[in-house]
Amino acid sequence: MLPTLRQARKVVWENIDSDGNRVMDAWPGWDNPGGPGLVSHVRNDEMKVELKNGSIWYAAGSDNYDSLMGTNPVGVVMSEYALSNPAAWDYLRPILAENGGWAIFPYTPRGRNHGARMYEMALDNPDWFCQRLTVDDTHSIKMEAIEDERRSGMSEELIQQEFYCSFDAPLTGSFWGDQLILADNEGRITRVSHDEAIPVHTWWDLGNADATAVWFVQLAGNEIHLIDYDEASYRTPAQDVAMLNRKHQEQGYTYGRHIWPHDGGHRTKASGGRTLASLYGDLGINPEVQRVYDPQVAITRVRQILPRCWFDETKCAAGIDALRAFRKQLDEDKSTEGRPYYRPGYVHDWSSHGSSAFYTGAMTHFDQSDNHARDRYSRVKRHSSGWAA
16 A cells, blocks of 8 residues: 555556566566466456455555545555555554554655654554664665765755654645644643633534544634544545534534635535535534635645644544645656755645645635635646746
């Protein structure tokens, strides 16, 4: 399992090694299913190999982990886990536990996210094997090559991450990774108690097959307290409202404003020609649907409010991971060694749901008459050349 299905096809299924051989040729009989060798059948569209002993091997992505429903795996290799959707492991782990199965997590650190927590858990857990190997251990890269990277402009943070397995550098291209590191260092990612005297506002990103993400927020003077986070896919409006009611009953949340993105005002056939906002209104909540924002403006607004934010490290763990992983789109063709080049926009993956919910909420903290901040995305002039960082 790679972070995305596309990567699984590119890195494993279609990859060619340095000797000019396809990686998949390692399966004896891969090129002649049903003949001599181990392989009985190959499905290219599903990236699936069936073996003569009845075993089945898949290449998959954490972005579509639910496609494995019913496959009942006994083992999984979660390559580049620090970039993967952590919900994939949460889905797979009870299945593996029931099967007496196994899991392997080979990855390069990408900041203090779920990958770092996995490492710290396994380091002190006798039921796990854990190993951290730097270039000083493997000697796979010469020191002269690393010095060449420094001289060519590769940042020291990236060098420490890529060659010395440091968890302290933010994910390359992350919009807010440096600010999350600062929040952690300043003790603002900690236990943040719910104040019953203050209303709880919610910031949303709406989804169906994509996840619906909700931040639970309290405004305490100049501070913004992120006290809780919820994310789920394939949930109905009634189930969303039931989740809110459950938190009201169990956590004592008294709700204030429900801040929604612009698509909450869309009319769809699935909703009988009504808006989603009106459907939720019938169920007892009245969302405030925002206009379309230019994402680049919204991303900047988040940078402006993050110094005021305090996060509950337990209840908001999944949301914090999303903020750390939200990043620019790398243009591999235009990037050079030590100097990545990014296209306009952001990577749309598991991290974009919690991040979009956060920047939708962040926009409400600025002057509603600020026409630039509220410009419709379609009216914003776009530059196709991208930017280097």
